[in-house]
Amino acid sequence: MPIRLDSASPDFEQAFVALLGGKRESSQEVGDIVASIIADVRARGDVAVAELTNKFDHAGVTPDTLKFSQDEIDAATARVTPDVMSALQFAHDRIRAHHEKQRPEDHIYTDDLGVTLGTRWTAIDAVGIYVPGGLASYPSSVLMNAVPAKVAGVERIAMVVPTPNGQLASAILAAARIAGVTEIYRIGGAQAIAALAYGTAAIPRVDKVVGPGNAFVATAKRQVFGQVGIDMIAGPSEVLVIADGSANPAWVAADLIAQAEHGAGAQSILVTTEKGLADAVDAEVDRQLSLLPKQTIARQGWDEFGAIITVGSLDEAADLANRIASEHVELALDDPEMILPAIRHAGAIFLGHHTPEAIGDYVGGSNHVLPTARSARFASGLGVLDFMKRTSILRCDPSSLAALREAAVTIAEVEALDGHGRSISIRLNH
Amino acid sequence: MPIRLDSASPDFEQAFVALLGGKRESSQEVGDIVASIIADVRARGDVAVAELTNKFDHAGVTPDTLKFSQDEIDAATARVTPDVMSALQFAHDRIRAHHEKQRPEDHIYTDDLGVTLGTRWTAIDAVGIYVPGGLASYPSSVLMNAVPAKVAGVERIAMVVPTPNGQLASAILAAARIAGVTEIYRIGGAQAIAALAYGTAAIPRVDKVVGPGNAFVATAKRQVFGQVGIDMIAGPSEVLVIADGSANPAWVAADLIAQAEHGAGAQSILVTTEKGLADAVDAEVDRQLSLLPKQTIARQGWDEFGAIITVGSLDEAADLANRIASEHVELALDDPEMILPAIRHAGAIFLGHHTPEAIGDYVGGSNHVLPTARSARFASGLGVLDFMKRTSILRCDPSSLAALREAAVTIAEVEALDGHGRSISIRLNH
Numbered sequence: 001m002p003i004r005l006d007s008a009s010p011d012f013e014q015a016f017v018a019l020l021g022g023k024r025e026s027s028q029e030v031g032d033i034v035a036s037i038i039a040d041v042r043a044r045g046d047v048a049v050a051e052l053t054n055k056f057d058h059a060g061v062t063p064d065t066l067k068f069s070q071d072e073i074d075a076a077t078a079r080v081t082p083d084v085m086s087a088l089q090f091a092h093d094r095i096r097a098h099h100e101k102q103r104p105e106d107h108i109y110t111d112d113l114g115v116t117l118g119t120r121w122t123a124i125d126a127v128g129i130y131v132p133g134g135l136a137s138y139p140s141s142v143l144m145n146a147v148p149a150k151v152a153g154v155e156r157i158a159m160v161v162p163t164p165n166g167q168l169a170s171a172i173l174a175a176a177r178i179a180g181v182t183e184i185y186r187i188g189g190a191q192a193i194a195a196l197a198y199g200t201a202a203i204p205r206v207d208k209v210v211g212p213g214n215a216f217v218a219t220a221k222r223q224v225f226g227q228v229g230i231d232m233i234a235g236p237s238e239v240l241v242i243a244d245g246s247a248n249p250a251w252v253a254a255d256l257i258a259q260a261e262h263g264a265g266a267q268s269i270l271v272t273t274e275k276g277l278a279d280a281v282d283a284e285v286d287r288q289l290s291l292l293p294k295q296t297i298a299r300q301g302w303d304e305f306g307a308i309i310t311v312g313s314l315d316e317a318a319d320l321a322n323r324i325a326s327e328h329v330e331l332a333l334d335d336p337e338m339i340l341p342a343i344r345h346a347g348a349i350f351l352g353h354h355t356p357e358a359i360g361d362y363v364g365g366s367n368h369v370l371p372t373a374r375s376a377r378f379a380s381g382l383g384v385l386d387f388m389k390r391t392s393i394l395r396c397d398p399s400s401l402a403a404l405r406e407a408a409v410t411i412a413e414v415e416a417l418d419g420h421g422r423s424i425s426i427r428l429n430h
Numbered sequence: 431m432p433i434r435l436d437s438a439s440p441d442f443e444q445a446f447v448a449l450l451g452g453k454r455e456s457s458q459e460v461g462d463i464v465a466s467i468i469a470d471v472r473a474r475g476d477v478a479v480a481e482l483t484n485k486f487d488h489a490g491v492t493p494d495t496l497k498f499s500q501d502e503i504d505a506a507t508a509r510v511t512p513d514v515m516s517a518l519q520f521a522h523d524r525i526r527a528h529h530e531k532q533r534p535e536d537h538i539y540t541d542d543l544g545v546t547l548g549t550r551w552t553a554i555d556a557v558g559i560y561v562p563g564g565l566a567s568y569p570s571s572v573l574m575n576a577v578p579a580k581v582a583g584v585e586r587i588a589m590v591v592p593t594p595n596g597q598l599a600s601a602i603l604a605a606a607r608i609a610g611v612t613e614i615y616r617i618g619g620a621q622a623i624a625a626l627a628y629g630t631a632a633i634p635r636v637d638k639v640v641g642p643g644n645a646f647v648a649t650a651k652r653q654v655f656g657q658v659g660i661d662m663i664a665g666p667s668e669v670l671v672i673a674d675g676s677a678n679p680a681w682v683a684a685d686l687i688a689q690a691e692h693g694a695g696a697q698s699i700l701v702t703t704e705k706g707l708a709d710a711v712d713a714e715v716d717r718q719l720s721l722l723p724k725q726t727i728a729r730q731g732w733d734e735f736g737a738i739i740t741v742g743s744l745d746e747a748a749d750l751a752n753r754i755a756s757e758h759v760e761l762a763l764d765d766p767e768m769i770l771p772a773i774r775h776a777g778a779i780f781l782g783h784h785t786p787e788a789i790g791d792y793v794g795g796s797n798h799v800l801p802t803a804r805s806a807r808f809a810s811g812l813g814v815l816d817f818m819k820r821t822s823i824l825r826c827d828p829s830s831l832a833a834l835r836e837a838a839v840t841i842a843e844v845e846a847l848d849g850h851g852r853s854i855s856i857r858l859n860h
Contacts (some may be wrong), residue, residue: 093648139845206809228446229807261849288852294848344555350824351823352822356857358853364822370822373656378819390813392790398784401785404793408517408793
């Protein structure tokens, strides 16, 4: 049974804080193991990568077969049915169209002192995309990671994906081909992150690594941060549904189940102003779960991490939503726009009764790689800007430099950096 | 003596790779110490923060005096001379004016299927700014960190700055007041990062921590990443000057010295097409160093990490610049615009003979917190976007949901997430 809370209850604050602080992941301490794997890959390159891949994934690779050949990718793509291919292409085109609107513009201008300054954006040269293999192997995630990189103008997009026992869903390779991934390696875990960050003979190093993974992958990303850029440390997925009396309990229940079926600590929370809806959704989740072919994971997730919270008003719901800072927020309301400005911390917001979160996972067009574990307080979903960087541009002429001189030299003196002041003065003392 | 390289020499590639890979920081392994400090602060709060502050900084604080009072800030500001105050205000106003142009715009639109989607930007609620104390205590850095946060709309800007032996430059507090910092704590090191990330009774937690620090601070930021956002792991500062025969050797030398006087591994590199200029700059650095009041640090930095590289063409210079991916790149050329597009990886680019890098440190208007240690390959300087986050917005109506249904359900099936498909179908089966 999911936890039931009522914001009017005297012990609500305590129970809500416990819900917020609840750990949904076993935090494995793998720092030392990961550090030794990274050191090994740096020292022995592809030989270490192949050994570790065979040890952890039983993949039967050699340094020469780490990379998928074009023939293998073509063959896998041919095995994907036409309706899946066209669904992936449809998703790709929508994701691409949306992300193209995220391309930033350079802005360089001259101010009233005659100083030219501004911002220029350029693409990162090479990025690595980590794609989990096995159970949670999602072609949609390949698209969501690769398309923004492509739109940004990244030239090399290197994908790594582990192939436990040599197995990999063909749709993963097909999605990579559709998205324009330039190279694919059958490796995973900390060894894949190390290879991408430092490079080997077979795997040229990249400049940034993105994508979710297990505790080894997350720890490896944390350790190589600085050597390469990283996106975020992904946690379990989560949805918060805010509903009033206008919501359909069966639809809300379906959305809570869709989140719970991710397993691995995924959390579904309903916040509602209607006690009647709370009860109806609770019963509906139970009923629909029994119809789901693979109900075990979803039922377990709902029982362990699910929550239904009744509140006195939508304002109160918005306050709780901001404290939860959920990856996904659904506004199952007739007038979602009214409360929208009050929801300040959320990875993505889904408006109205006809926008199930799952539509954003696949074909809405927006990105499904979003901040989890309350990090929507400070982080954003993946986008084109994550694959570009800004360079500042500054240009003075003799007269604008003269106009800036006094203040600059004064601050240089306060900071005891005489050389700084002199580098300005020397240009004006002629 | 700085290293001298010539790109035409047969051993150039090897020597250049060695220069690129050269370590300029002693990498202290402080992970375990930092982890125990963070655990201590989480367990004992302000008592631990005060104890650690007295142990490392000899600051004589108690849990009740961790925070600067308004009186202390006012008194310090009153001690700053009027010309320094007006220089800081001038710098502040220019930094603010430039960063206001970085404010992003929301973009929400409805596409041809009737799907409404887009991006909404909101400010982070609370940020922490780490400001080093002691020797490298720079009021300009207070402005560079706080102003973009203020422009972003951040409501709480909490600054931490260690006060070794209870000492702090008054200009630091004055700059904080000018920039609109909302609270200031006399703490530093890993304990300050822990307090900001997890909160104590006296120091409410923030959502993101920015600012440079020593190995303890950098390691603490790496460890709390995820609990809060962080900016980057800052390394030693660096400048790359690209010059041709039009450059004034004395001016170039002054810029190389300005960088070297930062010490702590700071690196100055000259790349030039003119052997004559290389020789002249080399001699000029020597001459000007002997005129610098505090020449020891600058001379040591120049001797240890400085480099002069002669190349055959400006194209070659641009290629090297991209491999170095320097924090600062100066184009000491008559026509810097010509080569500008070829420099793809740089934190900031300073154009022409009258734009010494130091002008960007203080009053140019652009930010001086820039990616170091080759991270300009994937990272950007600090800006307004670092203090905001994007939320995706998605809205379907019955007809646009129906248009997306088939592809979404098909992908859900491939990913074995039946609940995802059902959450879409259930809305259309009535």
